[in-house]
Amino acid sequence: MTENLTNTVSTSEMPVSESPQDIAPVTDTSRLKLALQEKLKRGININGEFHLPCVPSMLDDYLKLLSDFLKLVGQNLGNPETENLKTLLGNALAAGFKQSPHATLIVSYFPANSQTGLSGGITIDTKIQVQSMADKYHSWPQIRPEPLFGSYPDAKVMEIVAELGEPKQSPILDVGAGPGRNSLPLARLGHPVDAIELTPIFAEKLSATATAENLPVTVTQGDVLDPLLRMKTYRYKLAIATEVLSHFRHPEQVRLFLGKMSDSVLSGGFILFSTFLAVEGYEPDDMAKQMSEQSWSYLITKQELETAIEGLPLEIISNESVIEYEQKHLPKAAWPPTTWFISWASGRDLFPIQETPPIELRWILVKRF
DSSP states (O other): OEEEEOOOOOGGGSOOOSOGGGSOOOOOHHHHHHHHHHHHHTTOOOOEEEEEEOOGGGHHHHHHHHHHHHHHTTOOOOHHHHHHHHHHHHHHHHHHHHHOTTOEEEEEEEESOTTTGGGGOEEEEEEEEOOOHHHHHHTHHHHSOSSSSOSSOOHHHHHHHTTSOOGGGOOEEEETOTTTTTHHHHHHTTOOEEEEESSHHHHHHHHHHHHHHTOSEEEEESOTTOTTOOOOSSOEEEEEETTOGGGOOSHHHHHHHHHHHHHHEEEEEEEEEEEEEEOTTOOOOHHHHHHHHHTTOOEEOHHHHHHHHTTSSEEEEEEEEHHHHHHHHSOGGGOSSSTTHHHHHTTTTTSOOSSOOSEEEEEEEEEEO
């Protein structure tokens, strides 16, 4: 998508005398300086890019950013041009965000006419760059230190598992298993584990480790929200999804997830998942919602959670702070699990403030009737 923004003064607009010998030369230095500045603009060429996260609610902020920049380089937009730019940005942001919360809008600028430089106006061009969540995770082993998600399994997971009974008779479903931080310790205890992992590199690593240790782990590479991904029904005593719902985008996805988990768990079995919940009294607006997706901190309200679970044979047993629980129950050497965990789980990746953010990662434990 391209929009040309021009702010030109053509030579035909300048008063030119047919008999210049009858008119005294201009000696006003102010007028002459303006003419020289206009001449200079014709020799100035600029080009560059803005990389803007595709957050539709930021449209007005981005419009001001670009308008101020264009004004700085001598491109004063009129109302029609401003509206054209706003439409261009709005359509691009909406299209990018629809594809992925991690989409980037690249706004490039360059002279509309290289021969006339800045005096000939500037062309604005936009394109959308999308990197999938799997693509982002694929690069983690190269840019982040091991262990990527921590060395120990989640303490909350292990607490529940201890109450399940004979491991061989207590199969577990691990959604978003990653490289196996929970799956492998559970399998080493003797639990049959079915692991689902979206990112191929993590699924391959988990499968390789399980095979090398001859562990009872079956790995499926795929998206739990994919309708074509079928899971075994009424099989598991426990289904876990740690740090998975933070990648969701809509309350309907939470409902779909809970529905599929409900179908997979035995009556009397449990579902444990972590999710970012808004505190009581805080109603996130569109900007907070959209940026929570962009920050891998997708947040829901208590009402949205209750609506998602309504009508399913599920009952919420407990709702606890992940930070408080894990810090208390993990070995001291295991806390924090990673350098980024506390900032992320406390909600400060979304709200970078010293005060307490209005969201927090919570353990939600659900029992199936």
